[in-house]
Amino acid sequence: MKFLSASLFMLLLFSTTLSSQPAPISDLVESKILKEKSVLPYPPVQERDIMWKKYVWRIIDVREKMNLPFVYPQAPFFEIMTNAAQNGELDLFSPEDDHFSYNLSDNELQEMLFDQDTVEVWDDDFNVTLVPIKNNLNYENVKRFRVKEVWYFDSHYSVLKVRILGIAPLIEVLDEAGNFKYERPLFWAAYNQLRPVLAKERVFNNQNDAANTSWEDLMEMRYFASTIIKASNVHDRKIEDYLTGVDALLEAEKIKQEIFNFEHDLWSY
Secondary structure, eight states: OOOHHHHHHHHHHHHHHHOOOOOOOOOOOOOOOOTOOOOOOOOOOOOOGGGEEEEEEEEEEEEEGGGGGGGGGSSOOOHHHHHHTTTTSSOOEEETTTOOOOOHHEEEEEEEEEEEEEEEEOOTOOOOOEEEEEOOOOOEEEEEEEEEEEEEEETTTTTEEEEEEEEEEEEEETTTTOOEEEEEOOOOOEEEHHHHHHHSSBBOSSSTOOOOOHHHHHHHHSSSEEEEEEEEETTTTGGGGGGOOOHHHHHEEEEEEEEHHHHTTTOOO
8 A cells, every 4th residue: 555655646746747847938938028018109189289291102122231120031021911911900901092091801802912823733544633722922022111101290399200101012013024014002001000010019139139129119210211202292293203213312312301401490599
């Protein structure tokens, strides 16, 4: 009986030891800070306090060194957007305009995010059958993003502010020979809906892997390189419609300086 009791004791001790083993993780600790983070709402803006505003459209090219986190393979920015849309956390809007006037349906979303293709399937009698398959749209095909934002002077705080309004991924359209024809937006996402999603997604920090910097932090700090392609104008033209090459870059820089000079010129020294 003593031997049996000792055996049972050892068996119970071994079982308890196994059951108390921690769950495997690939880090020092489980990251929870960003997952539990709630996005801070913007301070309210009264229409009567908006003394001046100007709409600006920019291009973010992910091939630039500063923008490489947008194509970090483990969490590309494009996949963060599309995964949120498929999970019902984000509405996507038609690329026909940037006013978020038409919400894409589930069928339209599926057609846009998946490429239709066929593969040959051979049976034992060497008969071939074409079977339709779906391929995910590769994030590497999205090389640029279009950003719509508004710059405004808030007379209540006497400060010039900027707020992102929408983001659209761009894909290249090629001809039958594989030559570039033009670039088109896949969809528009309203930033006020996208912001809570980005607040819980970690952005890669090349200097410190322990940095709890979210995509919302990056966008609000404007830690990205971009080029102005359009500012609100009476003809509703893009810069490329009337200038090219170096002249277009100089025009973009001119628009940027005009915005910052507006605030500077309000004050006398």
